[in-house]
Amino acid sequence: MAVHKRSNIVQNNNNNNNNNNRVHRRGPKMKQQTTCCGSTTTIQSSFCLPDCPITVYQFFVLLAALVCYMNSFNGGLVHDDVFAIKNNDDVRPSTPLSNVFHNDFWGKSMQDNRSHKSYRPLCILTFRLNYMFGGLDPFGYHFANVVLHMAVSSLFTHCINELLFHDSKASFIAGLLFATHPIHTEAVAGIVGRADILACLFFLLTVLLYVRSISAHDTLSGFPTTSRPRMFLVAILLGAASMLIKEHGVTCLIVVAAYDVIILCNKGITRIFKRRCITRECLPLVKRCAACIITLCSLFIFRIWMMEGKLPPFSDQDNPASYATNWLTRFLTFSYLCVFNVWLLLCPVMLSYDWQMASIPLVESLLDVRNLATLFFFLILVGLAVYAIFVAKGLSQRAVLMGLVVLAIPFLPASNLFFRVGFVIAERILYIPSMGYCILLVHGLWNMCNKVGKPLASAITFSVLLLVAMFAWRTVVRNSVWQSRESLFRSGVEILPQNAKAHYNYANYLKDVHRTEEAIHHYKKTLKLYPNHASASNNLGTLLITEKPDVAKALFNNAIANNPQHARAHFNLANVLRDQKIYDKAEAAYRESIRINSDFSDAHINLGTLLLDLGRPQEARQHYLKSVTLSPDNADTFNNYGSFLSRIDEWKEAVVQYRHCLSLQPSHTVAMVNLARALRKLGHTEEVEELYKRVLSINSDTEVMKSLGALYFNTERPLEAKALYETAIRIEPESKEIKTQYAQVIAKLGNMSQAITILKEVLGRHPNYSDAHQQISSIYGITGSHQEALVHINAALNLKPDLEDLTKSKLLFERGNHYRDLDKREEALMSYKAAVELNPKNSIAQMNLGAMYHMTRDYKSARTHYEAAYELDPTNDILQQNIKKLERRELALKKKQQNQGSV
Structure with missing residues (x-):
């Protein structure tokens, strides 16, 4: 009767004494007898390698795995890593631990219709540990993957030596092949591949503990008993846990059952087939297989329950x-x-x-x-x-x-x-x-x-080691592909140019790094290979929306036709329709986007903006509030809500929202600028200045320089405004806006000729720039060059016929002044009249229009406008004098009429 022991039992050919140590002999003709699980096999020496304990060979396997994957340590978070780790709140310790056991691998609820249904909580826990110690630094994640691969490679070498080959050299070669095989680069160099590595680790541990839990001694029946039930239970639990790491890890329970039948109970199974009858002797095997089957069935039922009986979409x-x-x-x-x-x-x-x-x-x-x-x-x-x-x-x-x-x-x-x-x-x-x-x-x-003989065995050994070296070299080269998004996605296009998905992913990367022309090329290639790719149509549309809105619109419609549930495509289509002033369809598209994805914060914000433009502020407010509720940690949502409040003149509440935005993101420069404008509206000039300076300390933004310069100008600090505008001009020497405002400051400082020279230079390059015409006309008016001023005022009015009423009224008023100074009373009267119609609250325009009527002896109209001006500005001395003159003129006219009547 053969005896099964964990160390190999070698029998001497010349006697029957058992020896607990393996006997190594040289030469291919020397035989060694290996006992394995109840049967004895005589084999020859295998590969031509040094005779070393398996632990020494395991060390070299560990070393090979480390050497192959050392260059992956510097890799980043790429491809699926971004979604499983960077964008997955379950990885962060701030998220409740229970979420890990309710959500899928990507952080979505298992009950969500969009869930991938991949349930791997134990793997997510390892990512969570990585995050606790190193945040999102990729090094820790890659280091853990390599260490786990080293452990699996070493454990695999040990397992097949103990459970199958019983030859350290053969086990070493198998371990080397596994450690260096290039097929593993995705699992090891790609961080999300940790699920496969961990599942394999639990797989091997399950097999090892399962076998060790069974009696090592042969029995007359050929069916060894379970001598260590606790170890057997641990093996079953590890097998079940393997499924909680990666779904196919649960197959280890089938593999151990197969090992039990094929190897551990081989003699008993053979005897059953020969006798063609089953006896109670096989009960230990039946119990173990039943435990595996019951566990498998329970896990399947649990998995189906977690998926709610639905396959992923x-x-x-x-x-x-x-x-x-x-x-x-x-x-x-x-x-x-x-x-x-x-x-x-x-x-x-x-x-x-x-x-x-x-x-x-x-x-x-x-x-x-x-x-x-x-x-x-x-x-x-x-x-x-x-x-x-x-x-x-x-x-x-x-x-x-x-x-x-x-x-x-x-x-x-x-x-x-x-x-x-x-x-x-x-x-x-x-x-x-x-x-x-x-x-x-x-x-x-x-x-x-x-x-074969020793020379050929040496050649075979050399060849297999050469294969290992080639595998290792290929693995090192392949690891470099996983270093960054660009290298990975570019490799996909180079290796599989017919793969539309590879072009799409590469285009997404190029879009993110603002290599727009290349991104457009690869999006078009995607659609050429796969015309129904909805996301490619949508993303290409976003790149063309500015220059070719009609083409973008067609692309968004194509995306919706191929995927009616594409919320982003509906959202982007709505943006185009809004810009084209097709407001009813834009609103419908925004609402469809929200119907598909009720958590789409951007859609709520844009719909709110549209509703505000349509004069429906209360409805708009509801959508802004919804966006804040959906994204309470997103600073942009509070900035957008503050902008809404500013537009409806709720400045104090707008300030609250802007401050909250800055509490979430202190470097949010847009919110700083918006807060500064709101505070300026409320008269808090000092804090406004500090905010503008704070923005400029982060970013030399010329728009902010213009705003701060205007603040200095309006608070009678022209020298500071001048210095700031000169800095802005050095940054943007061709900016017509900055130079126009700079000329205004120069004029304020009294250098009219230099201001006119600057503005003429601006108009020489930009003859249709209305603001420069306005500024130069004002300066000409100050210097008494009324005719030149009229030329530029008329140019400004003609270039921008759709000016705001207040701005246009101001220009018409100034034009009336110039006509008045040129003694063109009729033209002056018409200009004042047009100015008053646009802005009846301009008391000076009302007074001047009254004066023109006064001079043309239309005393009734003069009184009407004098009285309107008096209601607006009762303290105006000139107005009071004009009213007295009008009253005297009216009185004299009345007496004259009476005298003529009496005659």
Whole structure:
């Protein structure tokens, strides 16, 4: 009866004495006997490597993993890392811990219709720990991933040595292949791949503890008992926890059951098949398998309950084959994808972070040549299974069967066999199955070494080490792709130019860094490859909205046609319609955007602005308040609400909102400027000046310089205004606005000729600039050049016929003054009259118009306007004198009329 022990038992060929230490002998002809789980197998020495304990080889595996991934430490948060970590509130310690267990991997509630339904709370907890110690510094996240990969590589080496190969050299080679395999770069260099690494760690721990919990001693029945039930329970719990890290981690429970049947109870199962009857002897195996099955079923029920019985909302972009209407297309394509995944393990030359859309064209016909690869692959699988079950014995049988099990079972959830998945190929999914590949490859090479002489065995060993070196080099090179968003997305376009998603992602990056022309090119490429890509149409529209609003409008409509639930497209379409003054349709589009996404804060703000423009302030207020409620930590929402309050003249409340905005974001310069304007409206000049200076200490903004300069000018500080405008001119020497205001300050200081020279220079370059015409006309008026002043005032009025009433009234009033000084009474009267019609509250214009009527002897009209001016300004001495003169004139006229009547 063979004895199963955790250390290998080697029997001397010349006697029957057991020895607890492995005996190493030189030469390919020397044999060693290895006892494994109740059976004894005689094998030859394997790879030509030094004889070292497994712990030494594990150290070199750890070192290889570290060397391969050291250059990933400097990587950033890229691709899915941004959504799972940077934009995920569940990662932050300030968020209640319970949220982690109610939300999906991306921070959305599992009950949300937009949830990805990926439930991985234990992985999120590790991100949360990273955040506690290093915030969003990517180094800590990458360091943790590499350390975990090192641990998994070492544990894998240990597990297959203890549970399968019982040969440190073969286990070392398998561990090296796993540690360096380039297929793992997405899982290790991409931070969200931690879910796969952790799931694999729990997977291996489950297998190791499960086996150790079972009696190491053979029994007459061939079904060893569970000698350590507590350890067995821990193994089952670890298997269950694996699912809470990554969904396919739960397959470890199937793998351990398979290991139990194939290896631990091999003799008992064989005896049952021979006798063709089942006895109570197999009860220990049945109990263990039942525990695994019950746990699996419970986990599935829990998972379905968490998902509320709904699958995540994938689209044909994510997994085109699953949306194919023809069942044959689906079957052939899914079968070929299995082949393609195995090919990536065998030859990891072409790797990509994304394989969606047309990266792998559908297999739509039996005549497609790729079907030959599929047929060949499945024939090999069947051949290996037949070989392992009916031909191979001992270690070969166990290695091939377990290699196939570890390769296939963890991959099944990603195969579309049971449910639709949200990807075509995902390299990180192969992290666990790659262990099966390593087992099969190493076992095959091991057999070759055992069947050839030492020179060829040395050549094989050298070749496999060369393969490891090539894997390591490819991994190091591939890691550099994951350093930044740009390098990652650019690599996708270079590797898979037919992948519309790769062009779309790269275009998004280019848009974010303001490389607009390149972004437009790649958005157009996306739409050429996949015309129905709603988000690409929407994003391209946002880049063209300023220069080509009609084209942008068509793109937004195209996005909505392809995805009616695209809230952003409705929002952007509404913005275009508002700019085109199609207010009813704009309002409808904003409301549709909010209907689709009631939490869309920007849509509430823009709808509020539109309603205010339409004269519906109360409705507008409700939407601004809603945006504040939705984004209580967003400083912009309070700034926008303050702007709304400013527009409806609630200045004090506006100040409160601006101050709250600055309490959330002290460097919010827009809120500082808005607060300064509100405080200036309320007369708090000193704080206004401090705010403008605070903005300028953050950013040398010439617009703020103009505002501060105007403040200095209006508070009789022209020298300070002059110095500030000169600084602004040095920053923007071609700015017509700054130079015009500078000329106004120069005129204030008494240098009229220099001011006129500056303004003539501005008008020489910008002859249609109305403000410069206004300023130069005022200066000409001061210097008595009324004719020149009239030329520029008329130019200003003609250039801006849609001026605000108050501004236009002021210009017409000044024009009337110039006509009056030129003794053109009729023209002066008409100008004053037009000014008064636009602004009846201008007392001086009323008085001057009355004076013109007075001079033209229209005493009735003169009195009307004198009285209007008196009501506005009863203390005006000139007005009082004019009224007295009018009264004397009226009295004299009355007496004259009486005398004529008496005559």
